[in-house]
Amino acid sequence: MHVNGKVALVTGGAQGIGRAFVQALLGKGAKVALLDRNSEAGQESKAALDEQFEAQRTVFIQCDVTDQEQLKGAFKKVIEHFGRLDIVVNNAGVNNEKDWESTIQINLLAANMENYGVRLNTICPGFVNTPILQSIDKEENMGQYYSYKDEIKNMMQFYGVMDPSIIAEGLITIIEDDTLNGEVMKITASQGIHFQEYSQTPFTSSKR
Ligand SMILES: NC(=O)C1=CN([C@@H]2O[C@H](COP(=O)(O)OP(=O)(O)OC[C@H]3O[C@@H](n4cnc5c(N)ncnc54)[C@H](O)[C@@H]3O)[C@@H](O)[C@H]2O)C=CC1
Numbered sequence: 001m002h003v004n005g006k007v008a009l010v011t012g013g014a015q016g017i018g019r020a021f022v023q024a025l026l027g028k029g030a031k032v033a034l035l036d037r038n039s040e041a042g043q044e045s046k047a048a049l050d051e052q053f054e055a056q057r058t059v060f061i062q063c064d065v066t067d068q069e070q071l072k073g074a075f076k077k078v079i080e081h082f083g084r085l086d087i088v089v090n091n092a093g094v095n096n097e098k099d100w101e102s103t104i105q106i107n108l109l110a111a112n113m114e115n116y117g118v119r120l121n122t123i124c125p126g127f128v129n130t131p132i133l134q135s136i137d138k139e140e141n142m143g144q145y146y147s148y149k150d151e152i153k154n155m156m157q158f159y160g161v162m163d164p165s166i167i168a169e170g171l172i173t174i175i176e177d178d179t180l181n182g183e184v185m186k187i188t189a190s191q192g193i194h195f196q197e198y199s200q201t202p203f204t205s206s207k208r
Pocket residue numbers: 011012013014015016017018035036037038041063064065066091092093094106107124125126127128129130131132133
């Protein structure tokens with residue numbers, strides 16, 4: 001799918017990887033709705049993007065993705081505003097070991113699109129240089145894993161920390177290549193953008 005002229009919705013688009021996604025999509029000619037629960041960061045982000053791209057190509061919608069009513073309302077607003085919706089990027093995420101139920105709700109369940117006849121792909125990055133990494137130093141985020149913070153920092157040094165722009169490059173690859181569906185794209189500092197390969201099962205059922 002060509003990105004030029006399409007409409008994209010990015011959750012958690014106010015900062016970090018989401019913001020890099022928004023920037024890359026605008027750079028390729030899309031119109032973008034950035035959704036985020038953080039209104040201040042969302043507005044700041046839109047204002048900064050407006051200096052680089054025409055203001056009418058970006059809209060910020062405050063939305064907590066765990067609130068289904070807000071989320072549905074935001075999808076509706078995007079279609080009303082831009083007249084269509086072609087690309088959904090389910091990016092919003094938190095690191096909150098103390099409230100893992102809400103972490104699962106935000107990171108995995110909020111925008112489940114599998115029943116809508118769309119291509120569905122996943123990006124699994126290694127460490128990326130965004131504000132979420134600051135949570136590693138905070139007991140309120142790490143909970144029982146707080147004592148591992150130095151090991152995690154050693155891992156970051158060992159494996160490397162990537163710039164968000166390479167994750168955005170992975171997203172554009174997924175959008176532009178229509179053959180990609182059900183793929184797990186891995187992005188690491190050592191191997192760059194690559195795909196998880198699954199071995200074929202040797203078993204073939206006689207019942208078809
Ligand atoms: N930074 C990293 O090293 C890695 C990040 N990830 C994942 O990438 C995604 C983006 O992470 P980063 O940009 O690093 O984090 P970030 O903390 O910099 O940005 C996350 C954005 O999501 C928003 N958000 C959080 N909860 C929300 C909610 N309930 N509703 C709406 N917006 C919400 C935040 O306000 C923030 O703007 C997350 O899902 C994260 O788990 C995955 C692998 C590595």
